Amino acid sequence: MANSASVLDFQSFSSQALSAETIDLIETSVAQFGAPLLMLDCDIIRAQYRALSNALPNVALHFALKPLPHPNVVKTLLEEGACFDLATTGEVELVQQQGVPAERTIHSHPIKRDRDIRDALAYGCNVFVVDNLNELEKFKPYKDEVELLVRLSFRNSEAFADLSKKFGCSSEQALVIIETAKDWNIHIKGLSFHVGSQTTNPQKYVDAIRSCKEVMDEVFERGLPALSTLDIGGGFPVTYTKQVMPIDQFCMPINKALNELPETVQVIAEPGRFIVAPAVTSVASVMGQAEREGQIWYYLDDGVYGSFSGLIFDHSEYPIVTLKQDGEFVPSVLSGPTCDSIDVIAENIMLPKLENGDLVIGRVMGAYTSATATDFNFFKRAQTIVINEFEENSQRMIG
Known part of the structure; x- marks a missing residue:
């Protein structure tokens, strides 16, 4: 994957609709690297740092490494x-x-x-x-x-x-x-x-x-x-x-x-959080599914022991969207992959009917996610790939 040539439209994540370009990049990345993935966009890092620098013009910013x-x-x-x-x-x-x-x-x-x-x-x-x-x-x-x-x-x-x-x-x-x-x-x-x-x-x-x-x-x-x-x-x-x-x-x-x-x-x-949180998007895939107490449970290959660790350690609620957007939306549960019952990402979330292998996208996942992820149950933590590493080739992101 050519990091400098890849442009991920993070702005489209503010709504349920994802652009064709975004969907293509996500699917291409999963095809190349597999799932789960964390996609780190350096242009977002730049934009967040500049925004805070402009907002605090007389303050020297020392990035706190702890979140990412x-x-x-x-x-x-x-x-x-x-x-x-x-x-x-x-x-x-x-x-x-x-x-x-x-x-x-x-x-x-x-x-x-x-x-x-x-x-x-x-x-x-x-x-x-x-x-x-x-x-x-x-x-x-x-x-x-x-x-x-x-x-x-x-x-x-x-x-x-x-x-x-x-x-x-x-x-x-x-x-x-x-x-x-x-x-x-x-x-x-x-x-x-x-x-x-x-x-x-x-x-x-x-x-x-x-x-x-x-x-x-x-x-x-x-x-x-x-x-x-x-x-x-x-x-x-x-x-x-x-x-x-x-x-x-x-x-x-x-x-x-x-x-x-x-x-x-x-x-x-x-x-810390302000700089990195918006810069990472997670991509997980559906491993399996079951109907329990009137809701469909989707078991993902990432969860609270992995990239969604911030649900417990950081008390965050991440915006979640699926690539599939057609069909009736019904109350669903997103679960992580481990054998632990605490490994639940979201309950009563409205989702279309998903199939095994469908992708679930988490947004604003740069802070206290990969930093606090584990390999519990020997599920390997998500691989991080870097987008827009070189600014001169990525002007469309912040232009």
């Missing part, structure tokens, strides 16, 4: 001028292999082993995150090499994942960490926070930014070294089955709050 740690994603974003947010030695190794300069990275995991710190420093990444004194103490041996961000907690029950439940400290605790760091001669560079994954209310960012500004003001009043950086995390939302606010509109109040910070404060962010 794929080499082509890293290469595409590196060419776009992106920076990167790392959390593990494996992620350090991935960006190093793709030629990412270490100065364009930060290490944001709040809890680290000593060898994690050493591995990152050996690569050249020297900006780390802490949220407690126990973690701060780990940096005593490296105090002349590192710059730290103190992560604050802002709870958000509305998010897909309330990341402040597991990480972050209060404003009062942050000041204790900063004062202790001064005593230990460890450089605190700034503050960070994460309001939660798939946050649909921008006010959560606004409130967090203003709280961080209060901490920065208090640091100044106490005569502590000035803080020069604010990391506003990720969580920027994408549309799955429910429409979310356009990103430029979403970021307007965030930019307004950022403008209240001193001009000397550099702002960075850690987008």
Whole structure:
């Protein structure tokens, strides 16, 4: 398959109708590679990165690898001028292999082993995150090499994942960490926070930014070294089955709050889902079928232990469409291939009568899908193929 010449019409996935070109590409891909498949479109990566860059013009974007740690994603974003947010030695190794300069990275995991710190420093990444004194103490041996961000907690029950439940400290605790760091001669560079994954209310960012500004003001009043950086995390939302606010509109109040910070404060962010979620489409085929309790069950060759793992781990609801669109639509169930009863993708979904071998398409499946897939029951996870790897040959996608 010639990646650079293949154009997948992802825009057509916003409706039930798929273009003839899209159907042909899907069928050709399955004929060549088999099913299940994940189709990664680098043009979507570019478009999403540029959209967020335009919406946050004064913010340095550090792509968080966690949702989709794929080499082509890293290469595409590196060419776009992106920076990167790392959390593990494996992620350090991935960006190093793709030629990412270490100065364009930060290490944001709040809890680290000593060898994690050493591995990152050996690569050249020297900006780390802490949220407690126990973690701060780990940096005593490296105090002349590192710059730290103190992560604050802002709870958000509305998010897909309330990341402040597991990480972050209060404003009062942050000041204790900063004062202790001064005593230990460890450089605190700034503050960070994460309001939660798939946050649909921008006010959560606004409130967090203003709280961080209060901490920065208090640091100044106490005569502590000035803080020069604010990391506003990720969580920027994408549309799955429910429409979310356009990103430029979403970021307007965030930019307004950022403008209240001193001009000397550099702002960075850690987008993950927003960049990659729309860029991947899954293709699964019907393995078999049965009628149970008045509904037809279709057993696919991909499921929640595979590419649809986000149904459990990420609480996502993926838009699903079938290539076959004719005939009466009836309530159906889509099941994964394993022998586990939890392996169900969708219930009471309206589908036409499908035959064995028919294809089922999942959209917006770039975030927390292949990254959390398994080989449970020895069903191999879906192969990922890359579309529009080279921008110069793929202008129709974003033109």
